Amino acid sequence: MATTLQDIDGDTLRAWMVQYITTVLDLPEGKLDTSESFTTYGLDSVEAVVMAGVMEEEFRVQVDPMLFFEHHTIDDFVQTYAKPSEQSLAGEKTG
Amino acid sequence: MDPDLSLVVVCYEMARELPRTLLSLSPAYQRGVSPGRYEVIVVDNGSAEPPEARQFADFGLTLRVLRCSSASPSPVAALNEGLAAARGTLVGAWIDGARLASPGLLHAATTAASLHPRPIVATTNYQLGFQRQHLSAAEGYDRAREDELLGSIDWPRDGYRLFEVATPEMKNPPFGPMLESNALFMPKSLWNELSGYDPAFTEPGGGMVNPDTLARACALPATQLIRLMGEATFHQIHGGMTTSSAALALQTLNEGSRFYLRLRGQPLKPIRKLGWVVDASKNAILACDGPSEIVAGAVGQ
Numbered sequence: 001m002a003t004t005l006q007d008i009d010g011d012t013l014r015a016w017m018v019q020y021i022t023t024v025l026d027l028p029e030g031k032l033d034t035s036e037s038f039t040t041y042g043l044d045s046v047e048a049v050v051m052a053g054v055m056e057e058e059f060r061v062q063v064d065p066m067l068f069f070e071h072h073t074i075d076d077f078v079q080t081y082a083k084p085s086e087q088s089l090a091g092e093k094t095g
Numbered sequence: 096m097d098p099d100l101s102l103v104v105v106c107y108e109m110a111r112e113l114p115r116t117l118l119s120l121s122p123a124y125q126r127g128v129s130p131g132r133y134e135v136i137v138v139d140n141g142s143a144e145p146p147e148a149r150q151f152a153d154f155g156l157t158l159r160v161l162r163c164s165s166a167s168p169s170p171v172a173a174l175n176e177g178l179a180a181a182r183g184t185l186v187g188a189w190i191d192g193a194r195l196a197s198p199g200l201l202h203a204a205t206t207a208a209s210l211h212p213r214p215i216v217a218t219t220n221y222q223l224g225f226q227r228q229h230l231s232a233a234e235g236y237d238r239a240r241e242d243e244l245l246g247s248i249d250w251p252r253d254g255y256r257l258f259e260v261a262t263p264e265m266k267n268p269p270f271g272p273m274l275e276s277n278a279l280f281m282p283k284s285l286w287n288e289l290s291g292y293d294p295a296f297t298e299p300g301g302g303m304v305n306p307d308t309l310a311r312a313c314a315l316p317a318t319q320l321i322r323l324m325g326e327a328t329f330h331q332i333h334g335g336m337t338t339s340s341a342a343l344a345l346q347t348l349n350e351g352s353r354f355y356l357r358l359r360g361q362p363l364k365p366i367r368k369l370g371w372v373v374d375a376s377k378n379a380i381l382a383c384d385g386p387s388e389i390v391a392g393a394v395g396q
Contacts, residue, residue, distance in 0.1 A: 020362070023362075024362055024364045025367070026367060042272075044265070044266060044272065046265070046274060046348065046365070047272075047364070047365065049345055049348045049349055049352070050348065050352040050362060050363050050364070051362075052349060053348070053349040053350070053351075053352035053353040053356070054352060054353070054356055054362045056349075056353060057353050057356050057357070065345060065349065
């Protein structure tokens with residue numbers, strides 16, 4: 001079980017955030033650009049706080065909602081806080 | 096004769112705020128409604144010194160003041176007791192008795208509700224002050240500043256001037272996402288169908304019970320969400336769970352959203368469906384996301 005965001009695999013967290021935001025905002029599947037800011041999608045501050053709460057429930061970690069205001073794209077958030085995924089580590093080793 | 100409209104107003108320790116709220120609901124302030132055709136039911140949720148109807152005798156209201164039989168930090172029981180006591184065909188629920196109404200709100204809600212057999216009439220929430228109160232409170236906004244603010248627009252002379260000194264809780268009202276509506280109107284039959292507010296929400300302030308109620312109402316079969324244009328409620332600062340400080344607002348929303356997820360099995364989310372947007376002052380539906388023939392029929396009524 002994860003205890004902090006850094007215990008969560010980056011790809012797992014990215015996929016979860018994409019799915020969550022797509023569902024909550026009723027966006028078409030596969031259309032969300034993870035390099036765009038949350039506000040571009042229409043995710044407001046209230047929903048960001050809610051997302052933090054749901055993330056806490058899902059991954060059993062504490063999530064400060066203010067992190068979404070400091071790192072306001074999925075890519076930035078995941079790269080800053082999650083554990084680098086095996087795939088990206090492999091890419092770094094071979095790159 | 097039973098009234099056309101009942102308003103259920105829940106209060107707790109609102110000696111300063113409740114008189115203004117009731118004044119804003121009075122026949123002298125509200126436009127286009129007939130005195131005697133609506134009633135106000137105040138349900139006190141355990142105040143040390145509960146309000147009494149005689150304090151508001153000058154307002155010309157058909158008023159009952161009840162004391163919740165099972166007062167608790169959550170307003171749910173008080174709301175449901177008020178809903179049970181309501182005699183009107185249309186019932187509006189005020190989960191927070193610290194909210195002022197705009198002057199055409201009751202007329203607009205009544206008009207909008209008449210456009211559909213199963214209407215869910217939602218009003219936009221504003222907060223007094225130039226930013227949301229959980230932020231302004233940290234900069235010194237308090238009851239005294241708010242009194243000055245209301246004085247600056249000579250309230251209650253023209254209640255529409257409240258829009259000049261208030262901040263919407265959500266973006267682009269009334270067209271944007273709507274998390275909740277403080278003044279939520281439905282026929283009494285729909286409130287019964289919904290079984291009122293869900294008693295599972297026992298948290299102080301009720302947690303996310305108000306968003307939950309709006310979402311459940313909109314999910315009832317064949318209902319029509321109707322948003323009101325140009326009317327709103329305005330929150331007076333009073334120590335509420337989501338308006339007193341940023342930390343408390345975040346904590347309440349965070350814990351509330353987690354509880355909601357556990358209870359409902361899905362995340363809390365604002366209503367994005369537009370429904371109908373009604374401007375009662377123009378007797379017009381300004382926008383809709385439903386079939387146009389239905390809207391055309393409604394306008395013609």
